[in-house]
Amino acid sequence: MTAPHPLDDAPLSTFHKKLALFASGGPFLDGYVLSIIxxxxxxxxxxxxxxxxxxxxxxxxxxxGILLGAFAGGWLTDKFGRQVLFTIDLALIIGCSIAQAFVGNVWWLIGLRLLIGMAVGADYPIATSLLAEFSPRRWRGPLLGAFVAMWFVGAVAAYFVGEALMHVDGGWRWMLASAAVPAIIIVLARIGTPESPRWLMKKERVDEANAVLQKVFGPGVSVDDLPEEVHENIRVSALLRSGYGKRMAFISIFWTCSIVPLFAVYAFGPKILGALGLTGTLANYGSAFITLMFLVGCLVGLALVNRMGRRPLIIHSFAWAGLALLLLGIFTNASAWLVLALFAAYAVTIGGTQILQWIYPNELFPTEVRGSAVGLASSLSRIGAAIGTYLVPVSLSHLGTAWTMIVGAIVTFVGAGVSILWAPETRGLTLGECASIGAPSPEPTAKAA
Known part of the structure; x- marks a missing residue:
């Protein structure tokens, strides 16, 4: 039996929990910023x-802005480190959020929100790379997957704040500026977060890496306990060639297929529900219920990612979610409760693909390009999300609700097909094994992920 690894098999500590909480501030702000507007x-x-x-x-x-910032943040974090950018990006959110309260025309508002989006997008590869490189393998999946759940927490918080300020004269200025409050709390909490020892090793800063390892994992732990990643000079161009090109294609396609229908359903939920027969107050309550079900779906995915493994989870998630959308397209004249039940079924079952958006990119690429890979995949998926969200009202007007749902089902089934062909299983592997081309399969008895 293999001896426990001092890093990959370390118990979940207070440090890991705090890092996961502080790192999840990015998706919280993403949900808040996109919902409050x-x-x-x-x-x-x-x-x-x-x-x-x-x-x-x-x-x-x-x-x-998120589309532009995600890749830029990934490249910067690979070049300059995770820790230094872990707080700088949030400082931009704070400044621009406060500045929104003083805009005098729409173009200044658009410009400031573009910058806020860039900072939010940049935070994803920065925070997830840092968390992935510190997390024990047993907890890596759940900790990274929890990022998506925080998006919906941020969205709910935004709706409560928005409702409280809705009847205040000039309340929209306070609404938009309010994003600075959680951003300030998060940036203060992140101060003092150590740099990734894996990144320090790649930069040959051995003494600093040893100091971080001993501080986090205890005396006696050193860079000699990081043997799994070979010290090869991999560049960002590796993302587009060899086995890494295939991995980037898989991540970009499945991520896009996952969020295009979801963004459409989330953004136009009341309109879609109204077209399917749920109108007025019922449509509003229905939209709130669906938002809650998206969060439940993420929590279900977190509970299953270690038990099922990554590959079975993503395939089942896409397949059952696609079926729910297909049934919505077929039974457009069904009762309001059946329509709501099918929407809830979609929201819960798509949760597996949502949490894997942050697990797979961080596992399938080496330290040198991990941030760039997460950033590029996030940027590419946002292009599809933006196009899909823009086309939903057009589709509702020209194709009708039934065909809009069927098209969403087709996109979801494409994600299932790509996952069947290309989704690897990384449960039980070290971070270095996951990132290696032709990585070995985990042992059948492995309990970690």
Whole structure:
């Protein structure tokens, strides 16, 4: 029997829990920033006399910023380290959020939200790379997967804040500025977070890496306990060639297929539910219920990712979620409760693919390019999400609700097919084994992930 590894088989410590909580501040702010604008636009539109096109630009500007910031943040974190950027990116969110309260026209607002989105997008590869490189393999999957759940927590918080400020004169300025409050709390909590010893080793800063390892894991632990990653000089170009190109294609396609229907359902839930027969208050409560079910789906995925493994989870998640959307397309005239039940079924079953958006990219690439890989995959998926979200109202108008749901089902089934062909199993492997081309399969008795 193999002796426990001092890092990969370490128990879950207070340090790991704090790091996971502080790192999840990025998706919390993502959910908050993208959700609060929907409430704020109710007041912004009449104040600035916005056209529908301008409303769309205000709503989409942060999403475009995330697209741009994710890859830039990934490249920067691979080049300059995880720790130094772990707080700088949030400082930009704080400054721009406060500045939104003083804008005098829509173009300044669009510009500031673009910058906020860039900072939020940059935080994803920075925070997930740092967390992945510290996490024991048994807990790596659940800790990374929990990122998605925090997105919905942020969204719920935004709706509560928005509702509280809705009847305040000029309340939209306070709504948008309010994002600075959680950002300040998160940046203060992140101060003092150590640099990744794996990244320090790649930069040949051995003494610093040893100091971090001894501080986190105790005396006697050193860089000699990081043997699994070969010291080869891998560049970002490796993402587009050899086995890493295939891995990048898999991650980008499955991520896109996962979030295109989800973003559409989430953004246009009331409109879709109304077209399917749920109107008025029932549609609003139905949308809130579906949001809760998305969170439940993420929690279910977290509970299953170690038990089922990555590959079975992603295949089953796509397959059952696609079936739920297909049934919504077929039974458009069903009772309101059946429609709501099918939407809930989709929200819960798609949770497995949601948590794997952050697990797979961090596991399948080596330290040198891990941040760039996460950033590139996130950016590519946001292109599809933006296009898909934009096309949903067009599809509802020209194709109808039934075919819109069927198209969503087809996109979801494509994700299932790609996962059947390319999804690897990384449960029970060390981070170095996961990132190696042709990595060995985990032992059948492995309990870790």
């Amino acid at each position: 929907g409430v704020a636009l109710v007041q912004i539109s009449p104040d600035f006399g916005l056209s529908s096109a301008q409303e769309g630009l205000v709503g989409a500007s942060a999403l475009v």
